[in-house]
Amino acid sequence: MASASTLPGPALQASKAALSAALAENHVKDPQNEQNGDESLEPGEIDEVDMQQQAENIRTVFNDPQNFNVKHPLFSAWTLWFDSPATKGRNMPQTPMTAFPQTPLAQTPGGIASAAQGWMEDIKRVISFDSVEEFWGLYNNIVPPSNLPQRANYYLFKEGIIPAWEDDANKNGGKWSIQLPKDKNRANVDKMWLYTMLAAIGETFDPILANATPENEEDAPQSMITGVIVSTRPQFYRLSIWTRTAPQSTGTDDDNELRERVEAIGRHFKVNVLGYAGNAKLQAPLATEVEFLSHKDSDKKGKNAKKIVV
Numbered sequence: 001m002a003s004a005s006t007l008p009g010p011a012l013q014a015s016k017a018a019l020s021a022a023l024a025e026n027h028v029k030d031p032q033n034e035q036n037g038d039e040s041l042e043p044g045e046i047d048e049v050d051m052q053q054q055a056e057n058i059r060t061v062f063n064d065p066q067n068f069n070v071k072h073p074l075f076s077a078w079t080l081w082f083d084s085p086a087t088k089g090r091n092m093p094q095t096p097m098t099a100f101p102q103t104p105l106a107q108t109p110g111g112i113a114s115a116a117q118g119w120m121e122d123i124k125r126v127i128s129f130d131s132v133e134e135f136w137g138l139y140n141n142i143v144p145p146s147n148l149p150q151r152a153n154y155y156l157f158k159e160g161i162i163p164a165w166e167d168d169a170n171k172n173g174g175k176w177s178i179q180l181p182k183d184k185n186r187a188n189v190d191k192m193w194l195y196t197m198l199a200a201i202g203e204t205f206d207p208i209l210a211n212a213t214p215e216n217e218e219d220a221p222q223s224m225i226t227g228v229i230v231s232t233r234p235q236f237y238r239l240s241i242w243t244r245t246a247p248q249s250t251g252t253d254d255d256n257e258l259r260e261r262v263e264a265i266g267r268h269f270k271v272n273v274l275g276y277a278g279n280a281k282l283q284a285p286l287a288t289e290v291e292f293l294s295h296k297d298s299d300k301k302g303k304n305a306k307k308i309v310v
Contacts, residue, residue, distance in 0.1 A: 077130035077159035084152035144190040157227030174246035174294035181286040246294035
């Protein structure tokens, strides 16, 4: 019998649809029937699939972390990026991810507008992955945020999207973020970052995708989420979720609908990922509420910025 999973609940949620796909795609065949052409079947009769037998022959990371034979594909492929003061001006620095090859941004395909190249040139591409198993392999081999040096950043973005405002997927979007004092949150930030990543790769942030059923998944709109970031600063941590689009406060039906969708992402972040009560007030010295700003408003540095708070 398979042993009970010891992974956090969000990990199971992130791959709930993948196991069904694995079962459907990995039929267990009877060698004797395969050799004899299964003469027990009448012409035109369809052999019934024994799902119990299939399940017993499939080992996943949830019941055998070392010897699994089926991977759980994610909805999208993702790329982890990293930078810190130690990476500035160095081609192959010693960083917390020494087990993985790192590629400077300038060497990655696609690139971004020259306006972003200046401050992005020191960011290193760590690794890309597209399965739950590869995610855990990565996560178990990197230094957690609580042990990163000051002014370091992890960026987890969908493959093909650069963690810069200038990227086409980000330029019309914005970000949810929260700032937390270091001294009070050093013991919590690692779990918060893990759950933020799991919600991102499991597509549970965006309510439209999270509520999609197998019947309407193909008709669901593009995911709102492009990436998530954790940053360490001398006195605080910052967690952020980047979105493709941002409401413009125009008062139109489409903009109001977009605002509701964006606010739902922020509430999910606050309550289900970070673990705060929905009505909790978080503003304090060095701390902020869970706040949303479009990238264009962020560039205004507070002047006439339209902030959303949940």
